[in-house]
Amino acid sequence: MHKQLMKGNEAIVRSAILAGCRGFYGYPITPASEITEAAALYMPQVGGVFLQAESEVAAINMIYGAASAGVRTMTASSGPGISLMQEGISYLAGAELPCVIADITRGGPGLGSIAAEQSDYHQVVKCGGHGNYRTIVLAPHSAQEMADLTALAFELADRYRNPVLLLADGFIGQMMEPVEFPQTAVAPQLPEWATAGTAESRNNLINSLYLDSDALEAHVRHLEAKYLEAERVETRAEECDTDDAEIVLVGYGIVARILKAVAAEARESGLKVGVLRPITLYPFPKEHFQRLAKRAQVFVVVEMSTGQMVEDVRLAVNGARPVEFLSRVGGNVPSHEEVLNFVRKLAQGGAPVMEPEEEQVAHV
Amino acid sequence: MSSETISALNETDCEYTVTHSKAKAFYETYERKEELQHQTHFCPGCGHGIVHKMLARAIDELGIQNKTILVGPVGCSVFTYYYFDVGNIQAAHGRAPAVATGVRRSRPESIVIGYQGDGDLSAIGAAEILHAANRGENITIVFVNNAIYSMTGGQVAPTTLLGQKSSTTPNGRSAATEGYPLHVSELLATLEAPVYIERVGLGNNKQIAQATRAVRRAVENQVRGLGFSLIEVLSPCPTIWKMQPVDAQHWVRDVMEKTFPLGVFCDRTKEAQPRQLPEAAPELSEIPKILGVDSESLPEGNAHVLGHRAKELDLRVRVAGFGGQGVLLMGEVLAEAGLDAGLEVSWLPSYGPEMRSGTSNCHVRLSRQPIDSPLVTQPNVLVAMNEPSLRKFYANVPSGGWIVYNGETFPADCEREGVHVLACEFTQIANELGNARASNMLMLGALLEITGVLPEASVDAALRRLVKNPRFVEVNERALARGRELYKESIEGVAHTI
Numbered sequence: 001m002h003k004q005l006m007k008g009n010e011a012i013v014r015s016a017i018l019a020g021c022r023g024f025y026g027y028p029i030t031p032a033s034e035i036t037e038a039a040a041l042y043m044p045q046v047g048g049v050f051l052q053a054e055s056e057v058a059a060i061n062m063i064y065g066a067a068s069a070g071v072r073t074m075t076a077s078s079g080p081g082i083s084l085m086q087e088g089i090s091y092l093a094g095a096e097l098p099c100v101i102a103d104i105t106r107g108g109p110g111l112g113s114i115a116a117e118q119s120d121y122h123q124v125v126k127c128g129g130h131g132n133y134r135t136i137v138l139a140p141h142s143a144q145e146m147a148d149l150t151a152l153a154f155e156l157a158d159r160y161r162n163p164v165l166l167l168a169d170g171f172i173g174q175m176m177e178p179v180e181f182p183q184t185a186v187a188p189q190l191p192e193w194a195t196a197g198t199a200e201s202r203n204n205l206i207n208s209l210y211l212d213s214d215a216l217e218a219h220v221r222h223l224e225a226k227y228l229e230a231e232r233v234e235t236r237a238e239e240c241d242t243d244d245a246e247i248v249l250v251g252y253g254i255v256a257r258i259l260k261a262v263a264a265e266a267r268e269s270g271l272k273v274g275v276l277r278p279i280t281l282y283p284f285p286k287e288h289f290q291r292l293a294k295r296a297q298v299f300v301v302v303e304m305s306t307g308q309m310v311e312d313v314r315l316a317v318n319g320a321r322p323v324e325f326l327s328r329v330g331g332n333v334p335s336h337e338e339v340l341n342f343v344r345k346l347a348q349g350g351a352p353v354m355e356p357e358e359e360q361v362a363h364v
Numbered sequence: 365m366s367s368e369t370i371s372a373l374n375e376t377d378c379e380y381t382v383t384h385s386k387a388k389a390f391y392e393t394y395e396r397k398e399e400l401q402h403q404t405h406f407c408p409g410c411g412h413g414i415v416h417k418m419l420a421r422a423i424d425e426l427g428i429q430n431k432t433i434l435v436g437p438v439g440c441s442v443f444t445y446y447y448f449d450v451g452n453i454q455a456a457h458g459r460a461p462a463v464a465t466g467v468r469r470s471r472p473e474s475i476v477i478g479y480q481g482d483g484d485l486s487a488i489g490a491a492e493i494l495h496a497a498n499r500g501e502n503i504t505i506v507f508v509n510n511a512i513y514s515m516t517g518g519q520v521a522p523t524t525l526l527g528q529k530s531s532t533t534p535n536g537r538s539a540a541t542e543g544y545p546l547h548v549s550e551l552l553a554t555l556e557a558p559v560y561i562e563r564v565g566l567g568n569n570k571q572i573a574q575a576t577r578a579v580r581r582a583v584e585n586q587v588r589g590l591g592f593s594l595i596e597v598l599s600p601c602p603t604i605w606k607m608q609p610v611d612a613q614h615w616v617r618d619v620m621e622k623t624f625p626l627g628v629f630c631d632r633t634k635e636a637q638p639r640q641l642p643e644a645a646p647e648l649s650e651i652p653k654i655l656g657v658d659s660e661s662l663p664e665g666n667a668h669v670l671g672h673r674a675k676e677l678d679l680r681v682r683v684a685g686f687g688g689q690g691v692l693l694m695g696e697v698l699a700e701a702g703l704d705a706g707l708e709v710s711w712l713p714s715y716g717p718e719m720r721s722g723t724s725n726c727h728v729r730l731s732r733q734p735i736d737s738p739l740v741t742q743p744n745v746l747v748a749m750n751e752p753s754l755r756k757f758y759a760n761v762p763s764g765g766w767i768v769y770n771g772e773t774f775p776a777d778c779e780r781e782g783v784h785v786l787a788c789e790f791t792q793i794a795n796e797l798g799n800a801r802a803s804n805m806l807m808l809g810a811l812l813e814i815t816g817v818l819p820e821a822s823v824d825a826a827l828r829r830l831v832k833n834p835r836f837v838e839v840n841e842r843a844l845a846r847g848r849e850l851y852k853e854s855i856e857g858v859a860h861t862i
Contacts, residue, residue, distance in 0.1 A: 002659045002662060003662075003703065004656075004657070004662055004703075005696075005699055005700050005703050005709065005711065014655045014656075014657055017651060017655060018651065018652070018655070018657075022470075022645075023466070023469070023470055025466060042654065042655060044642070044643075045646070045654050046645060046646060046651055046654060046655075047642060047643065047644060047645025047646065048645075049469045049470060049642075051465070051469065053462065053495075054491055054492070054494075054495040055491060057459070057462075057491070057492075058459070058462040058465075058491065058492050058495065059462075061455065061456060061459035061462035061463050061466070061492070062462050062463070062465050062466035062469075063466060064453075064455070064456075064459070064462075064463050064466060065435075065453070065462065065463035065464060065465060065466020065467040065468075065470070066466035066467065066469070066470045067466075068433075068453045068463070068466070068467055069433075069466070069467045069470035069471045069474070070470075071470040073466070073470075087456060088456065088459070091455075091456045095454070171712060171738075171739075174712070174713055175710060175711065175712045175713075175738055176696070176699060176710070176711040176712075177709070177710050177711070177735075177738070178703050178708070178709060181652065181655070181657040182652075183652055183658060183659060184648075184649075184652075185648045185649075185651035185652065187648055195433050195451035195452065195453055195467070196451070196471055196474070197430075197431045197432070197433050197451060197467075197471045197473060197474025197475065197476075198430060198431070199430040201451055202429070202430055202449065202450060202451055203449070204451055204452070205396070205445050205451075205452045205453075205454075206452070206453040206454065207445060207452070207453075207454040208454065209442060209454055212398060254738075254739075257735075257736055257737045257738060257739075258736075258737045258739060260736035260737065261736035261737035264736060333739060335739070335741050336737055336739070336741055337741065337742075
């Protein structure tokens, strides 16, 4: 048996350390605190640094410092903390510093609730900080993917010298599933651009200030070229039963799990239903949508938000097919039965109407 | 463990010496600057050039140029990287102490110096400087206080003097509306961690000589590994103050000093002990074991015991009760046992604030097939540890399913066609076993017997993995066994399907 039962949040830290991460600076927040706690336990044991900062503002700037020094580094938070980190994320992108940031999304706006939502899509995927920058965003939908995509996030962060975010909801963070880890650890490397306090790195500069307009334009175009390259080669998505699908269900995170169950049951009743799950939310897997739009009659986007990712789906489909939307918020989850009813009504040609069930079977 | 390297320092070498050569820690020409690469961007009479020179000289004298990383601020001195031939990091407004913390902790052998103005440090960065100082970060902060926001055109700062005019206090700073000038050095000196805090001035050559000594000492403290040092420098800004340079220098001495007296506010350099470097990192090959993820330390499991039994197994369990009844642990033991038996499993908790009187529930799935949705909306076994939990979930149990209920009598209005019920005073029976908290394991025992799938070896292994205290393992084992009996006794001969 090479798998062990583990929360997604705990899998993130183990995977990060195996990927060579040696610096974690964080601030506690439900439902992401297990990540910070696991980092506090393991980082010192592997010669790494753990520090609980005085705020998310400080934490992200400690990340900026550690990344400047050439260390693979990460933090984790949830919506309200990610809001506070936006300044730092903009600086990290501007100064081309790699790091990994996990957002275990809870309910908002404001203090919202600690229950799971997917309402951080806009602030994470569209980038809530100032300036022309993007962050690569990975959306795990299982505890195993919390581990796997964390390792990938460090690779991508270094490859593009840019922050990479893991966008997961509270369910994916809190859920325990069997997880398997690589049996070898990646050796920490010192990138040549880092300011490491050595003779070789003495002339290095970490900076996002370009007062001259031509210089800043050149810098912004350079960043843009990186993002275009990422759009070209880094999109990832999972498709289930989409080859002949007439109805394509679209969701990420916990919702994608529900959609897989719905699709399986709908198939049993003869409906040609498939699931398209974006794994990279930025870059968004547009080509998958464009390809499926040739056959599919309709896309059904399901989100635990009032409609954030659905905007990207509509842009990707670009009017070729109708895009329906089913939404639950506040910590409620679209139940299997709710989505199935929606799909059945759609298949019968009726306009589906969202009817929140009286019994919130999947509430937390 | 090895103590930080202490550079060979000559104590008698600390005196200021007049020299006209440019410090080596400065670039020969300022090539990062667009134009006029032989001069700085600072206005005539500005204090920054003088402070830069002190700092560069200290870096030269201590022989730390290759090790030094300078964290620049937002404000007039944002361009430290134009001038200093050291590693340079440009930080966000006010965040230099946090950035410096990340650098210094990542590279314990480096020398990290934060350079901040008064708007940067005492307003927007007040939290970051306070906490970096309070943690005793082994960094040096040079804090240049000119009592105004200069680069943005002269707005009020926390350090602006009472009555001093600024573009946002056109009638002069008033204590009633803007509060009093913030005494950063005095404030930080109340903390226990900093080793050295001094306020110096640039009001005349004597003050400048003292400032030079102080800056060098603050850097030297870090080289010796002693901890946090901060030098506050009262510095002229003739442009924004609308004064001639000489008048501005006089104003530092004659006016600013009255609000911000010079002196040493904290000096623990004699008693401070050099900090220890972090422990050496383990070999890479040891890391999976440290993390507890190496395959060797994972148990073999009992998949062979389960064999080909229950090919179609798809167990969907919802456990619900009050917080403290062991709801989550029960689900976890079930999931862990399922994994041990080679099944696909998922465990999804309701999670809430750490509060009393909360309710708690979890979703557990065990299946031969990969698990699509971990949410259990229609449980084929509902374990209801109290009546509110029963009432919340009973209606979702489909025909053929089971409800295991903690209560002597099952509420008649919760009875449903085709749904089997096992109702017992599990808490009372657990009490008789010697631990009321074992009711969860009694109910798990009943559930295991109802479903009849998981090998006992897997359940035992799961219990031992999750319950570390041997005393509790023993009582839990008895509870599991008794739970199995309770089911057998009450349901003898009743057919069931899961």
